[in-house]
Amino acid sequence: MDTIFREPTPKTSASDIKKTYPVLEMSCAACAVSVESMLKHTPGVSDAGVNYANQNAWVQFNPKVVSPQELQSAVRSIGYDIVIDAEDPLQVQEEAQRDYYESLKKRTILAIVLSVPVVLIGMSVMDSAEGYWNYIMMVLSAPVIFWLGRSYFINAWKQARHGNANMDTLVALSTGIAFLFSAFTTFNPHFWMMRGQHPHVYFEAAAVIIAFISLGKLLEERAKSTTSSAIKKLMGLQPKTVRIIDGETERDLPIADVQPGNIVLVRPGERIPVDGVVVMGSSFIDESMISGEPIPVEKTMGGAVFAGTINQKGSFRFRAEKVGANTVLARIIQTVQEAQGSKAxxxxxxxxxxxxxxxxxxxxxxxxxxxxxxxxxxxxxxxxxxxxxxxxxxxxxxxxxxxxxxxxxxxxxxxxxxxILIKDAESLELGYKVNAVVLDKTGTITEGKPVVTDLHWLSIPNGQNQLESVLYALESQSEHPLAEAVTEHIKQKGIAAASVNSFESITGYGVQAQYDGVTYVVGNRKLIEKQNVALNDQVEREADWLREMAKTVVFFASNEQILAIIAIADPVKQTSRQAVDKLHQQGIDVYMLTGDNPQTAAAVAHQTGIRHFQADVLPSDKASFVKQLQANGKVVAMVGDGINDSEALAQADVSIAMGKGSDIAMDVAKMTLITSDLTSVPKALxxxxxxxxxxxxxxxxxxxxxxxxxxxxxxxxxxxxxxxxxxxxxxxxxxxxxxxxxxxxxxxxxxxx
Structure with a gap:
């Protein structure tokens, strides 16, 4: 169809809808600009944007004025395409990109193979009086230019139809003129000889230009084709089916059929399908994708649960409240789609x-x-x-x-x-401007896994090894996530678990069991008080000191006295302080964001020399913080390792993922640090x-x-x-x-x- 150009509509209509379409055949950022301009100038479109990074275009348009087919025709008129009629448009896009890469690879190899003899002939017989060499070079270079390099001429013509020019125009003009001039000289060498000129030809120059430029495009496509889809991995966090409790029966439903108010059953190890509130049972849930914190959160009656998070050992039922596009996971997906893009x-x-x-x-x-x-x-x-x-x-x-x-x-x-693995040119081209670095805490500054940092024995009536054996037995049967840190700590000493009986898990407090007629407990302060075990001043002082160091305190006691104080923390990496110091030396402001509590955040900031930090931060808050810094004129680099960092990573000017982090963080980020060594950040900049x-x-x-x-x-x-x-x-x-x-x-x- 002929596209009618006009100025973009400044205001949206109440009947406008917003759709996202995969774009095909874009090979550079300028292509994205051309597609975006064409869409914006199509009648009925109020606004549009093209994301070169994920090869998508979003269009806000009035379906009464323009149809998706007309949008597709407008884009096709300048040499590109959008996918509008497909059950799985992303799959269509991926297949098209894969086919294009394979086609480009074959064309590039053949162009190089044909160009090499042309260059060798041109260098060795350029002054030869034998005209047949020119015919040989013409026969070899013609398919390189007009068959293998035809896309440059086609794209140059499509650009010219709309009054535009790009690198394809230059390639087409220079190679086309050089070939036609050389062909004229080959067929009419006497034209120049009669005028005292040697009949030079430039077939080799034209052929080599096509081969060189094609090789560059192939390398770019190769880099793009090896990167997986961050959005698909995020979507993969949501189960395909849901187990619904309907009266006394259980039945499986597709995730799309779940409605608010449905009662959902979640078993150990399963992912939670939608957002809701627990109505029966209890468990610990790994919410690291939301909060970034490695310690699973206990959920009891009335507790909120979120789609994509992982249930641990318990089984429970919850009432669905937010489904489809309204879940926290869906909002993260949407935000990543909108913010993840090329920055010119x-x-x-x-x-x-x-x-x-x-x-x-x-x-x-x-x-x-x-x-x-x-x-x-x-x-x-x-x-x-x-x-x-x-x-x-x-x-x-x-x-x-x-x-x-x-x-x-x-x-x-x-x-x-x-x-330092670099996904594309954008991060290298923007990194030198960075004057603010935002660091996630858990897994970025810290190791990301809770470990026992202190195990202080206060009273040992029957020998430490025997008591450690009892402690090991209690914690190995506990469902609490911190118990694993204690068992790992004791296991390294080669101590076996004692044979305890009457084991009981006390929800919200800890665990208890009997050994040799004595009751032993492991848990928090509430459990100690419930057992009427005295906390003397020495124990109180030591526990307070450990808490000030941002450590979680667990007590091990008999039914008579406190036996040991256990401190568990996520330790700071050895190189974190050095990395922060180097960033400061480069004149870069460093900020730390964490979902952890203010006390822990302050302790980590003090250890690493970070002057600016915020605690109790949600994923959306991280992205908002990055936006705020950008609004204040900062060029921001975001460093993170978890799904909860993906929004902020996508929003940042330069995004850096830690190598041991989540796949989605590494997909969204433009750089990945293989070693998770924070000193690689100043090196990257x-x-x-x-x-x-x-x-x-x-x-x-x-x-x-x-x-x-x-x-x-x-x-x-x-x-x-x-x-x-x-x-x-x-x-x-x-x-x-x-x-x-x-x-x-x-x-x-x-x-x-």
Whole structure:
């Protein structure tokens, strides 16, 4: 269909709907800009946005004015596509991307295979009088340019139809002109000989340009195809079916059929399907995906439970209250979808410049031809043709196209050597601007697993080993999540569990059992008071001191006295303080966010030298905090390891996941630290500075090359020096500019982080 352009509607209509569609065939950030612009200018669309990172477009439109089919036609008119009619559009998108990658891989390999002999022939017989070599080069290069490289010409034409130009336009023009000029020379070599010129051809330059640019696109697609879908993994946290209690019977329902008010049964080890409130039973639930804290939370009658969290050992029933898009998990998914996107990498700037560069070069070429026709004398036509074609040949975008991807490739490799996995160019291109780093506490600053830090025996009437054996027996039968830390601590000593009897778990307090006629208990202060065991001043002081150190205190006692005080904590990593100090030295503000209590947060902040922190923070609060920093002019890097960090990671300008964290955190993040060593964060930001500096140097020399080379190719030195640039020398200069860019990028390999 013909697309009618108009200014975007400034206000939305009450009948507007908002839909998200997968986008196909986008290969750069500029593609996303083109699709977004086309959608915004389609009648009936009030607003639209295209997310290059996850290849999605959201469109707010009036279905009475424009249909999804018309939106698809508008996008197709500029060479892209959106998936509108499919049961599983994400699967269609993934299959299309996989097919495109395989097709591009075959085309690139074949282009390289065909280009190599053309280059070898061109280098060895460029001055040969035997014309058949030119025919051989033409036959080999023609399929490279017009078959293997046809997409550049097709896309350039589609862009031109709408008055746009990009890197595809430059590639199509330079290779097309070079080939046509060379083909003319091949069929009519006497045209130049009669005018005293050697019949040069430039088939090798045209073929190599296609091969080089295709290789760059293949490497980019490879990086994109190996990243898994964060959204699919989040959706995978929700069970497909739900067990409903209907009167005295149980029945399984699809998750989509659950309604608020349904009574849901959850058994040990199962994921909770929807949000609700416990109405029968009790259990401990791993809510680390929501709070980020490693210690499961006890749920009893009236306790709130959330979709995607994991039930531990108990079984319970709860009443569904929020289902479908209203659950906490669904809101996290929606937020990640909206916030996870590309933040305009440097290559987008290059494409914008190319849009101006192309008509300027064309204008210079035409002006050069006209000028030499006027002032060229007897050989005006020959000189005019040679100089105008030389302008187009020397303006080849190869150096410009390689400037960013080569530096990014070397920078990514350097990061991998230093245990920093970089997902895409965006993080490297933004990292050098970061002036605020937000750190999650659990698993990022700390180890992420509770361990026994202190086991202080106060009274040992029957020997410590025997009492440790009793303690081991009680904790090994306990369902409390902290009990595992105690059993692991004692197990390392090689002590076996005693044979206790009358074991009883007291919900909300702890456990008790009998051994050799004596009752022993392990639990909190409430349990000790319930057993009427005295807490003397020494015990009180030590317990208070441990709590001030952000540790959880557990008491082990007989029915007569306190036997031991056990302190459990999530220890701070050894390198956390060093990492924070290095960030401060780089002039970066460091913030810590945690779902833990203020006392624990303050203790960790003190140990690591962090000056700014917030406690009792929910996942949405983390994302809001990042937004607030951004609103205050900060460029924010978020470092986290859990599902609860995914919203903030997606919102941040630069997102960094700890390598031992959750899959979703690593999917959303643009960088992953393999070792979970926090000192890799300042290294990653330094790598960004050095990579961006290299990109700027490459772009500078690529543009300087054109600024100097194009006037010389046009003949500005001829009046004063009698010098006209030979098109073959122009081709060599073009190749030399590419070599210089690649060589400069390779210097990153020996840089020190």
């Amino acid at each position: 990498p440097v290559q987008r700037l290059v494409d914008k410049i190319a849009g101006i560069f192309v008509p300027v070069v064309l204008g210079i070429s035409v002006l050069t031809f006209i000028t030499w026709m006027v002032v060229g004398g007897p050989n005006a036509l020959t000189t005019a043709l040679l100089t105008s074609v030389t302008v187009l040949v020397i303006a080849c975008p190869c150096a410009l196209g390689l400037a960013t991807p080569t530096a990014i490739m070397v920078g990514v490799g350097k990061g991998a050597e230093n245990n 330094r790598l960004s500075r050095k990579t961006v500096a290299t990109i700027r140097q490459n772009l500078f020399w690529a543009f300087i090359y054109n600024l100097v080379g194009i006037p010389i190719a046009a003949g500005v030195l001829y009046p004063g020096f009698g010098f006209l640039l030979n098109p073959m020398i122009a081709g060599a200069a073009m190749a030399l500019s590419s070599v210089s860019v690649v060589t400069n990028s390779l210097r990153l390999r020996v840089t020190d982080l």
